[in-house]
Amino acid sequence: MDEFSFIDSIKPDSYRQSSLIKGIDDDAAVFRQNTQDIVTAVDTMVDGIHFSRETMEPYSIGYRALAANLSDLAAMGAEPAFFMVSIVIPSDWAEQELQEVYRGMASLGDGYRMDMIGGDTVSGKEFAISITVFGYVERNKARYRTAALPGDILFVTGTLGDSRAGLECINKKIDNEYLIQRHCQPSPRITFAEQLSSFNRVALNDVSDGIASEGSEIAEASCVDLHIAYDSIPYHSSIAELFPNQYQEWILSGGEDFELLGTISEREWPEVQQKAEELNLSVTKIGYVSEARESKGLVYLTMDGRTERLEKSGYTHLQEGRD
Numbered sequence: 134m135d136e137f138s139f140i141d142s143i144k145p146d147s148y149r150q151s152s153l154i155k156g157i158d159d160d161a162a163v164f165r166q167n168t169q170d171i172v173t174a175v176d177t178m179v180d181g182i183h184f185s186r187e188t189m190e191p192y193s194i195g196y197r198a199l200a201a202n203l204s205d206l207a208a209m210g211a212e213p214a215f216f217m218v219s220i221v222i223p224s225d226w227a228e229q230e231l232q233e234v235y236r237g238m239a240s241l242g243d244g245y246r247m248d249m250i251g252g253d254t255v256s257g258k259e260f261a262i263s264i265t266v267f268g269y270v271e272r273n274k275a276r277y278r279t280a281a282l283p284g285d286i287l288f289v290t291g292t293l294g295d296s297r298a299g300l301e302c303i304n305k306k307i308d309n310e311y312l313i314q315r316h317c318q319p320s321p322r323i324t325f326a327e328q329l330s331s332f333n334r335v336a337l338n339d340v341s342d343g344i345a346s347e348g349s350e351i352a353e354a355s356c357v358d359l360h361i362a363y364d365s366i367p368y369h370s371s372i373a374e375l376f377p378n379q380y381q382e383w384i385l386s387g388g389e390d391f392e393l394l395g396t397i398s399e400r401e402w403p404e405v406q407q408k409a410e411e412l413n414l415s416v417t418k419i420g421y422v423s424e425a426r427e428s429k430g431l432v433y434l435t436m437d438g439r440t441e442r443l444e445k446s447g448y449t450h451l452q453e454g455r456d
């Protein structure tokens with residue numbers, strides 16, 4: 134059993150609430166409330182798995198936990214509104230450190246005018262923080278993984294592999310402020326996703342595990358093939374300089390960059406580029422979408438003139454031999 138087969142095994146066969154638009158299977162769930170759709174997601178971070186208390190400041194632990202959740206709202210095109218925080222506190226955590234965790238969350242949430250409206254506090258062996266976020270999206274404008282169509286452009290925001298490289302810098306005590314910042318305080322692409330609201334159809338998924346994994350999720354959900362040109366994948370020059378033997382794998386499956394991977398019609402692509410430019414955000418075409426050749430949508434990677442299937446990779450919880 135891994136994380137994905139477990140989720141499949143507990144997925145309800147049907148839903149009862151008529152207001153529900155999307156249950157399990159995307160970055161967040163969506164339900165309808167009058168004229169607006171409400172989007173909600175929860176992600177958890179645990180000491181030793183998603184960060185180490187030894188190497189990450191409590192402020193960044195809070196900031197990053199909320200950023201990961203806001204990234205799921207961004208992947209749905211939603212406007213953040215509320216969050217709830219559940220924490221598991223070991224006895225050796227000082228109150229001052231916990232205040233710092235909340236200060237980190239507030240510093241990110243305040244920028245989006247979010248309100249913290251509740252949570253839960255328990256003691257336990259490992260520090261863990263679980264955040265539930267709520268956001269709004271205009272009716273029928275939530276951005277699903279199912280929305281990709283043959284002929285679309287495949288794009289990604291920002292640069293990939295930075296977060297994994299940042300983690301390596303922290304662990305190896307390499308002083309690279311940019312990469313460490315990208316790992317500790319990632320920027321969810323909320324504003325960019327909101328700017329895409331004028332388009333009728335955009336598929337979006339946020340990069341938590343790596344594009345090999347999130348690409349597969351779009352391909353499977355939309356029943357299309359994705360074709361990625363390796364040379365077009367954007368990365369920061371410092372990761373190639375510092376980690377020449379590892380960066381190529383990290384840009385595909387390092388994960389936790391919290392960038393957006395998406396597809397849009399070729400006709401609308403120039404407008405997407407323009408909107409990104411206005412926000413000073415880079416957005417890069419990394420491939421295209423075609424009809425699925427097999428019964429299930431797959432991802433293909435072209436590298437050094439050779440095209441091969443790109444298998445799902447990246448961090449998978451509950452995998453044999455892990456933790």
Ligand SMILES: Nc1ncnc2c1ncn2[C@@H]1O[C@H](COP(=O)(O)OP(=O)(O)OP(=O)(O)O)[C@@H](O)[C@H]1O
Nearest residue numbers: 140143156157158159160161162175176205341342
């Ligand atoms: N334990 C669980 N019980 C019920 N639903 C779950 C559970 N874990 C995940 N899901 C649902 O499965 C879907 C995929 O979740 P997943 O966590 O893979 O997405 P994500 O948050 O975008 O990725 P990541 O956790 O890597 O950031 C979502 O709809 C999520 O709500």
Ligand SMILES: Cc1ncc(C[n+]2csc(CCOP(=O)(O)O)c2C)c(N)n1
Nearest residue numbers: 181182183184185341342387388389448
């Ligand atoms: C101390 C430490 N060790 C390893 C990693 C790497 N890591 C942990 S979880 C994850 C994928 C996303 O998880 P999820 O699917 O729960 O969102 C990745 C890439 C880290 N960040 N910190």
Ligand SMILES: [Mg+2]
Nearest residue numbers: 160205339341
């Ligand atoms: Mg996600």
Ligand SMILES: [Mg+2]
Nearest residue numbers: 175176177205
């Ligand atoms: Mg999740």
Ligand SMILES: [Mg+2]
Nearest residue numbers: 176201205341
């Ligand atoms: Mg997530």
